[in-house]
Amino acid sequence: MNHRDDFPIFKNRPELIYFDNGATAQRPQSVLDAEQKFYTTYNSNIHRGPNFLAEEATIAYEDARRKVADFLGAHHKHEIIFTRNATEAINLVARTFGETLQAQDVILLSKLEHHSNIVPWLQLAERKDLEIKYMGLSTDWRVRFDPALFDERVKLVAITGMSNVLGTITDLKPIIKAAHAVGAKVLVDAAQLAVHEPINVHDLDADFLVVTGHKIYGPTGIGVLYGKEGLLNSMPPFLGGGDMISAVFADRFIPAALPSKYEAGTPNIAGAIGLGAAIDYMTKLGFKNIQKSEHELGTYLLKQLQSLSFVKIVGPETMDHRGSVVSFTVDGVHPHDVADGLSSKGICIRAGFHCAQPLMDHLKLSGTARMSLNFYNTKEEIDKGISTLEEIYKYFNK
């Protein structure tokens, strides 16, 4: 599958080798066009002015919400709340659903979580005197499902769908089932998963699920919280201000109905419209094609890395239960030096803790280098990455 030409950055920088898709994906022209069209032909605030321009903008914004609902398999479009990113979506749940929890309740996380799915819960635990517990790491580098951890004290399980460090994909269904059996709700962090695997919130029976726009070819500054209708209706509002109210009096207010209840103030209208265009783009390519291409590239990358005696892959060595996000270490070379060496040859990777310090502590690592591939990467790029790794290793181990 070669859709590289859809991405202007590769035309503007023909030498660029971009292996940092786990941090943010590149944007196709259609996403840029959708945002520009909004600003240049129907820019207006939404849900407010009774005029034709506001109406056009509102229709486009709400149409984007419909696209997200379809993309995630949500039954109702009002179960989709636009946020700034995945981080804000998780914080929204912590500040609303979280406020209903009582002292000594347990929140169950996993050792594989990104800081975005740890820190809001640590903050909440401090405010409400809760206990945080962790599911460990299985021998196949996935979240270890330990039924013994699920009891009546557990009120929320917040868990990643795909590790941003190891690339492994969580077997979510047994965990969600076990959580529901003890009356706990489940939040799925799909920030990494959503670009690699189709998601259906109903099939999963997830209570909350978060996505970030910029990792699925959409703009920055736009994210999504999916929540089951009943839950979203039962929780208090998040931020206060315009749009999230149906009436305001001098001494009280009545919150708006979903989804406005959780979208205070002027939202990122262009961002939502751009995200809708990104979903259109992915839908047109088709997940089957995207996955086939990433599976091939991931398999090739893993094989090439394994051929280097001085490289250790941190994660599974085959593409079973994993996406094309690959962490590794290089003997005698700090991950930051690996990234610097590759960068000097025009190759972008990520190095360090990857916002997952508890996982690094668990693995007793001071960091990894990470190559994360999307479908537009090529085997030739991987070859250049591998030969540059050989040069870097030789340079540091003279």
Ligand SMILES: Cc1ncc(COP(=O)(O)O)c(C=O)c1O
């Ligand atoms: C697994 C995971 N969760 C959450 C996030 C946070 O995403 P954002 O910074 O867009 O809120 C990231 C970003 O790298 C991630 O990889």
